[in-house]
Amino acid sequence: MSDAEPDPRTPAPEPHGHRYEPLWNPPVASTRGRPARVSREAVVDAAVAIADAHGLDAVSMRSVARSLGVGAMTLYSHVPGRDELLDAMVDRAYADVDLPEPGLPWRPALERYARGYWQLLRRHPWLLDVNRWRLPLAPHVFAFDEAGYQILIDTGLTASQVIDTIGIVHDTVVGSARAAAAEDADRRSQGTDYAAYWASTSDFWEETFDPSRFPAMTRLWSVGAFENASTPFDPHIKGLLDTLELLIDRAQAEGGSPIPSFEECMARYTAALDEQREAGQA
Incomplete structure (x- = not known):
């Protein structure tokens, strides 16, 4: 096998859209069956609290579950793994940034x-x-x-x-x-x-x-x-x-x-899409 060829034993990475979708559209808790013992928000907040107190290396699915008093498997219904948990932690932290008011010099x-x-x-x-x-x-x-x-x-x-x-x-x-x-x-x-x-x-x-x-x-x-x-x-x-x-x-x-205005950018974008459609129909 040449260096340029991918190893067939290496699993293909998941699409990034799948990884980040829950950050933009958080899953809605099911109303059927037993109520969930913890929420996705509680899981993320607990992970942030652990990282704040002990550093990022202290955050694991097991340590977060322990802090919430649940089994580690309970967390996987909210976040698929530590990478996705870290994504949510970062987004949760950035939600607290004190941003400047619009219109300031x-x-x-x-x-x-x-x-x-x-x-x-x-x-x-x-x-x-x-x-x-x-x-x-x-x-x-x-x-x-x-x-x-x-x-x-x-x-x-x-x-x-x-x-x-x-x-x-x-x-x-x-x-x-x-x-x-x-x-x-x-x-x-x-x-x-x-x-x-x-x-x-x-x-x-x-x-x-x-x-x-x-x-x-x-x-x-x-x-x-x-x-x-x-x-x-x-x-x-x-x-x-x-x-x-x-x-x-x-x-x-x-x-x-x-720098072009937002309206100018969108007009150019729309024109480019129209050109692509016309070229595809030709």
């Missing part, structure tokens, strides 16, 4: 959007272990991304710049959240907070550190530039917004790059 809206994402990752740090590039095709995940694109889509940036900028905002928030989560973990394991840790290193700075060897670091330290290092979110997002403001101002000064 882009800068306060984007700051609110970034802060909402930061708060989401602080409430549910296990989301940092989920590959953001492969998040489930879920309604609340889509609503979150849509809100970000809506903030920037009519600012004069190109379509690619809108996508890239929202990606940079996500990466900035995720980086800050990872640092904060690591600090939380060290504080729990070592029993010292950020200030106490650095206070304990005073001997190093007085006896070992050579300012002449690290002049840039020394100059920054002399004006207090490192004092906010324990609260990474606020200065990082402010710096990003300041830079983005310059980019948007320049784009608008140059006339901007209009």
Whole structure:
């Protein structure tokens, strides 16, 4: 068998539409027979609670069933397996994001959007272990991304710049959240907070550190530039917004790059479908 040929013993993956359908159209509980001991919502909430308390690795069909006081097989009537359960957990978590109100100017809206994402990752740090590039095709995940694109889509940036900028905002928030989560973990394991840790290193700075060897670091330290290092979110997002403001101002000064309206997009889509139908009938 050549490397290019699929192994016939490997089962074909299920269509993604089947996997994500329950997220968009949750199954209705049957009214026939005995009432279900737990609901799909209760299963997902229990899994989120376990992940919040103990991390994503602690979530299994068995651990969730145990927390609900039911057998593991009971859960399979609501979610087919752990992958589908994780999809539902992510969507449930994103339902809590505090999104900006429509109509806000882009800068306060984007700051609110970034802060909402930061708060989401602080409430549910296990989301940092989920590959953001492969998040489930879920309604609340889509609503979150849509809100970000809506903030920037009519600012004069190109379509690619809108996508890239929202990606940079996500990466900035995720980086800050990872640092904060690591600090939380060290504080729990070592029993010292950020200030106490650095206070304990005073001997190093007085006896070992050579300012002449690290002049840039020394100059920054002399004006207090490192004092906010324990609260990474606020200065990082402010710096990003300041830079983005310059980019948007320049784009608008140059006339901007209009992105087609929703109505124009749908008209083009309809015209393309009509062309395909006519070509098929020819």
